[in-house]
Amino acid sequence: MDEQKVLSIKGLLDDTPEEYLSHKEKYENSIRKSVLFYKTLHSTEDENMSVDEKTKLNFRNIVTSAIFKDNSPFMLHNSMFIPTIMGQGTDEQREYWMKRAKNMEIIGTYAQTELGHGTFIRGLETQATYDPDTEEFVLHSPVLSSYKWWPGGLAHTANYCIVMARLYIKGKSHGIHPFMVQIRDEETHMPLPGIKLGEIGAKLGFNTVNNGFLGFENHRISRDRMLMKNAQVLKDGTFVAGSNSKLTYGTMVYVRVLIVSNMANMLAKAVTIALRYSAIRRQSQPKPDEPEPQILDYVTQQHKLFIAIASSHAFYMNAMWLWEIYYSVSLQLASGKLDNLPELHALACCLKPLSTIDATAMIEKCRLACGGHGYMLSANLAQTYGLATAAYTYEGENTVLLLQAARSLVKAWVGHVKGRPLKGTMAYLAGDSTVKAWDGSIDGIIQSFKVVAIRKISSVVKILQDYEKSGLSPEDAWNKASVFLTAASEAHGRAVLLSVYKSEMDKRAAVLSPPLRKVLLQLVDLYVTYWALEKVGDMLLYASITDKDVDELQRRYIELLAAIRPNAVGLVDAFDFRDEILNSTLGAYDGRAYERLMEEAMKSPLNAEPVNQTFHKYLKPFMRGKL
C-alpha cells in the first residue's frame, strides 16, 4: 500500500475529534471508518497484490487505530463470530458461513452473556427447544434476565450472531450449545419477527463497539443453524453428545490467548506515549545552577515506566509461546485427542488475568506519570486504560479464571502427593520446595518464584483438607479457602510469566547483536528484579532472602534503571507505532506535544466563538441580579 493512499485514507478520517461527538455520532462515525477500513483492507488483501506483509500490518494498525480511539463495532465479527464458526461448525457449515463472513457479506457477533448471567455459563436461560415436527429450534427468552446483554455490535450493527443457548429436546436440557441466528433482515436491517434488539448504553469505554441486548419471542430457526461440530441433534431429535462438553467453550480459550498479546500491544502503546512525553517534558530545578531536567531523568519516573516496557516484552513472549500451545492443542482436538486441553485452559486462566491485571495497572501508571496532560483525552491514555480494564472482566472475569486455574493446580498437587506424575507447565511442582540459600541470579530468582508457587499451592491444599476434615462440604471448603486459592494461581502464573519470558529471550538472544542482546537482557533482569522486590514478603517467607539480599536487590534495581535510561526512548521507538496508531498529543514521534495539545484544544466546539451564547441567556442576567 503506497504511503499516499494510506495518507489519503487517513485524510478521510480527519473529522471532529471523537471526544466532541455525541454517543450516537461516535457510533455512526465508527461505522463509517470501519467500512472504510475493511474496504481498504480487502483491496490491500487482493491475492494478486504483492503487498509487503509489514506494510499490510502497518496499514492495519494505522487505519484500525486511527479510526478507533475506542474499538470497532466490527470487533466481535473478527475476534469471536468467525473463530466460533471455525471452531464449532461442521465442515459444511464452515464452508458456507466462512465465505459470507470473510467477505463481510454478513456481520456477526457472539451472544453468550445475559442480563442475569455472565460467569456461570451453565446458568444461561436463553432456550433453544427442538421441534422434530418442523425440524426447527424455537429460541425464546423466558424472563428479562435471559436477555442477551453485552455482545459487541449486537445493538445496531450485526445482522447475524452466534447465540449460546440451552438446548431442550422433549423437555430435557442438553446444556449450552452454539446457534447461528439471523437477527436482522439483510435488505432492510430491521430486526426479524420475534427478535428484540437495542443498545445497552454508555460505558467507561468501548463506546463505539455498539454493545447490545437481544431478546427472543419464540423465534424459529432451522435445524442446520445449530453449529454441530462438537454435538449434534438429528432430524428425529436424537441428541448426540460431543466427546467433551467443554469443547463448546473453545472460543473463549482462543480469545483469552488473544487477550495476552493484546495486553502487550496496549501496554506498549501507553508506555510509548508516556516515555516520549517524559523525554520532552522538563520540570523543576533540583540543581539551582542547571536547567530544568527531562522528567525522564527522575528515577521515580524510570521506576514507573521501564517496567511497562519489560512487561510488554514479557506478555508478548508469553503470548507467542501460548499461541504455539493453543495451535498444537487445537490440532490434537481435531483428531479427538483431548488430554492437553485442561492444561491449555489452566494456562489461559492464569495468563489472561495476570496480563490484564498488570497491563491495566501499568497503563494507569503511565497516565499518572504524565501529570495534567496525561489527563487529557487527546493524550489517549485514558481511553487505552478504558479498553484494557474491560479485559479484566470480559472473556472470563479474572477472579473466576484464577479459581479455574486453582482447580487444576489443586488436582495436580493432590495427584502428585499420591504419586501421579506431573506434566507440562506444572512439572516444576514436583521440584524442590525449599530454597536453602537465596540465589539472586535471574535463574535463581525465577526458581524462587517456582518455590513460592509450590508452597502456596501445597499450603492451600492443606487448608482445604483441614476444612473438609472438620466436616465442611468440598464446596464450602473451597469457598472459604478461595482467597488463597487465587493467590496460589497468581503465584503459578508469575512463575510461568517469568520463566517463559527468560527462556524465550534466551532462545532469541543467540541471534541478536551483542548491544541489542545486552539491552533486552537488561529488561529481563529488570522484570525479574522488580517482581522479586514487589513480592519480597513471599521471598522472605519461602525463599530464604535476607535483609542484606534485599538491600542488594534494591541497589541492583537502581543500577538497572540507570543502565536502561540511555536506551529508553530507543526501546519505545522500537515498538514502531506510527503517530496515527498512538493517536496521542503526547506521544507523537516529533515530540511537539505542546503544539499538538493546542491544535487539539482549538478543535473543541467551544473554541469556535469567543463568547458562548449562555452569557447573554444566563450569565449576564444572573450577574446583573435579574435571574
Ligand SMILES: CCCCC/C=C\C/C=C\C/C=C\C/C=C\C/C=C/C(=O)SCCNC(=O)CCNC(=O)[C@H](O)C(C)(C)COP(=O)(O)OP(=O)(O)OC[C@H]1O[C@@H](n2cnc3c(N)ncnc32)[C@H](O)[C@@H]1OP(=O)(O)O
Ligand atoms: C476491527 C479492529 C479489531 C481490533 C481488535 C483488537 C483486539 C482484540 C483483542 C482481544 C479481544 C477480542 C475480543 C473480546 C472483546 C470483547 C468481547 C468479549 C466477549 C465475552 O466476554 S464472551 C463471554 C465470555 N464469558 C466467559 O468467559 C464466561 C466465564 N465462565 C466460564 O468460562 C465457565 O462458566 C467456568 C467458570 C469455566 C465454569 O464453567 P462450568 O461449565 O460451570 O464448569 P465447572 O462445573 O466449573 O467445571 C469446570 C471443569 O470444566 C473445565 N473447563 C471449564 N472451562 C473450560 C474450557 N474453556 N476449556 C476446557 N475445559 C474447561 C475445567 O477445567 C474443569 O475441569 P475439571 O477437570 O476440574 O472438572
Ligand SMILES: Cc1cc2nc3c(=O)[nH]c(=O)nc-3n(C[C@H](O)[C@H](O)[C@H](O)COP(=O)(O)OP(=O)(O)OC[C@H]3O[C@@H](n4cnc5c(N)ncnc54)[C@H](O)[C@@H]3O)c2cc1C
Ligand atoms: C467491555 C465488555 C465487552 C463484552 N463483550 C461481550 C460480548 O461480546 N459477548 C458476550 O457474550 N459477553 C460480553 N461481555 C460480558 C462479559 O463476558 C461478562 O461481563 C463477564 O463474563 C462477567 O460476567 P458478569 O458481568 O455477569 O459478572 P458476574 O458473573 O455477575 O460476576 C460479578 C462479580 O461477581 C464475582 N463472581 C462471580 N462469580 C464468581 C465465582 N464463581 N467466584 C468468585 N467470585 C465470583 C466476581 O467478583 C465478578 O466480578 C462483555 C463485557 C464487557 C465489560
